Amino acid sequence: MSPVPPVLAMEQVTQAYSHPRTALFRAPGTFTVLDCIDFHVHAGEAVGLVGESGAGKTTLTRILTGMEKPQSGRVLFEGADIWQAGPAERARFRRSVQMVLQNPRSSLDPRMKIGTALLEPMRSLRIDGNHLDRLTEVLGQVGLDTSALERFPHEFSGGQLQRIAIARALMPNPRVLVADEPVSALDVSIQAQVLNLLKDLVRDLGLSLVFIAHDLSVVAYTTHRASVIAGGRIVETGPPVELFTRPKAPQTQNLVSAVLTVNSGLSGNAL
Ligand SMILES: Nc1ncnc2c1ncn2[C@@H]1O[C@H](COP(=O)(O)OP(=O)(O)OP(=O)(O)O)[C@@H](O)[C@H]1O
């Protein structure tokens, strides 16, 4: 019997971008943003990806969610290459892997009522039907009620808006949520609420979570396993507690000392 493949994975992914051309007769140089990356998440697992600004985290999520095609390497959904998939498989992948972005104020259209915004993925993924029951269900899952449906984004706080963005990602009943810095635009006082919500969703719905952050403590709070990315390479992977207490790579050590510096600056009030 073959073991169950990860629900979502990338194998040996490399991505390079060109520098802007600086001279007319010289070919533009390239720089490697991701270098032979292996990364995976199993069903029901929460995996973290942590690294400094510019390390390649967002590029990795763009490739993992199929928004960008890697120059080399493969992206696998339930063991099958998404770039080799037929239309039906591709549609199932697009429904099953949903993203939550950093700033809900820029990811939700200010002129669109919440009800319309929540139906947007159903429209773009061509999932037919009357989705009223589903709207009620997902709003309940993120701790809001149906009175939100007729309101506009400006009527909500940042934390509530991030709940709405999470509800929108849940609408098509995904198997994987990919959250790129989902709390770093939020007030520190409400960050923990959104982190708890993500943890609850993983536990209660059996979702897989890929959680991106630059702060190791936030990743440690939310995930079962984490990878540290630096300069486009995964430099270390392990249970977050291990990374915290026995960091091996120098880049992991830097992330740990950054957390400790911030925490002492906040006089014990940090997460
Ligand atoms: N489309 C692109 N064209 C050229 N360079 C790019 C492109 N996208 C990203 N880069 C570069 O790739 C590197 C990694 O960027 P990326 O956005 O993946 O980092 P990040 O880890 O998400 O950083 P942050 O924590 O600031 O969000 C950066 O040097 C960035 O300038």
Ligand SMILES: [Mg+2]
């Ligand atoms: Mg980023």
